[in-house]
Amino acid sequence: MSHKTSHKKKVISLERTYANDFALVIRERGKEYFLNKKIKTCIKNNHEYYATVTGSEHNEYHVFISTSKSIHQHHELINYVCDCPCEFPCKHIYAVLLAIDNKQYIKPKLKPELPPKNFSFKKFIQMIPPKQLKKYLLQHLDDYKVVVDKETMKQYFIEYVPKESYEFYYNHLYNAYILQQNVEQELQYDMMQLREYMNHSDFQQAFLILKAIICSMIDTNHLSNEESVIDLLLKLRMYLRIIMRKADEQLKENFIVPWIKQIEDKNFYNHIYLEDVFSDIIPVTYKSEK
Numbered sequence: 001m002s003h004k005t006s007h008k009k010k011v012i013s014l015e016r017t018y019a020n021d022f023a024l025v026i027r028e029r030g031k032e033y034f035l036n037k038k039i040k041t042c043i044k045n046n047h048e049y050y051a052t053v054t055g056s057e058h059n060e061y062h063v064f065i066s067t068s069k070s071i072h073q074h075h076e077l078i079n080y081v082c083d084c085p086c087e088f089p090c091k092h093i094y095a096v097l098l099a100i101d102n103k104q105y106i107k108p109k110l111k112p113e114l115p116p117k118n119f120s121f122k123k124f125i126q127m128i129p130p131k132q133l134k135k136y137l138l139q140h141l142d143d144y145k146v147v148v149d150k151e152t153m154k155q156y157f158i159e160y161v162p163k164e165s166y167e168f169y170y171n172h173l174y175n176a177y178i179l180q181q182n183v184e185q186e187l188q189y190d191m192m193q194l195r196e197y198m199n200h201s202d203f204q205q206a207f208l209i210l211k212a213i214i215c216s217m218i219d220t221n222h223l224s225n226e227e228s229v230i231d232l233l234l235k236l237r238m239y240l241r242i243i244m245r246k247a248d249e250q251l252k253e254n255f256i257v258p259w260i261k262q263i264e265d266k267n268f269y270n271h272i273y274l275e276d277v278f279s280d281i282i283p284v285t286y287k288s289e290k
């Protein structure tokens with residue numbers, strides 16, 4: 001009889017290590033939550049866990065747990081927080097500890113976060129034609145004071161700001177959707193940029209942002225029938241129609257039409273509002289070519 005020595009690292013239960021943080025009744029309720037599959041999502045990113053737990057009356061609570069090695073390496077040190085009204089370690093956190101011990105989490109592959117392109121304010125000012133700059137200064141003249149605000153100027157003269165890539169927009173939003181962090185802020189920024197490029201008739205850049213928004217939602221399964229999603233899709237539908245009307249033939253033929261056909265081929269039309277974004281957008285003249 002031979003005994004094999006196991007070199008497998010001993011897995012230390014977080015639940016057992018931290019059970020004393022929780023009152024007995026909380027542990028019982030937390031275990032029920034775990035067993036009744038009240039944990040909607042639990043995502044692991046390096047040493048951090050982001051979980052959404054369905055509470056009573058269909059409320060959703062967000063639990064965040066981070067772990068770090070203790071000096072003695074005996075167990076992991078953890079920090080936890082839940083956004084429910086409890087002022088003591090709650091059943092939601094306890095349920096998530098059980099989920100982590102049972103490896104019931106997903107480890108998503110995130111996209112690399114691309115930094116924004118280098119921007120030099122001096123270079124930017126130098127690129128603006130003097131006549132346009134004078135016009136701007138006169139418009140923003142207020143009691144002999146000129147307001148030269150960097151962000152306002154960047155929007156006003158967006159054509160002289162280095163353009164970001166498709167991946168820049170897509171990757172940021174993709175990660176935000178996966179981790180459920182800063183989604184609103186990312187969307188707000190992207191929509192503002194999209195509008196600004198539309199206003200400056202840069203339909204290529206506007207289309208690139210629009211495509212990044214829609215693709216990140218599709219790829220992370222964030223198309224839902226929530227009001228905010230529907231509002232967003234309605235706006236995107238309007239922008240896409242304007243782009244189709246105003247963009248030059250080359251952009252339509254080489255970028256927009258192939259993308260819409262790809263969406264059609266992949267059967268993304270199981271969401272009625274997404275379908276509405278694209279329905280009737282390709283003129284018959286394009287459709288007949290095949």
Ligand SMILES: [Zn+2]
Nearest residue numbers: 082084090092
């Ligand atoms: Zn809680």
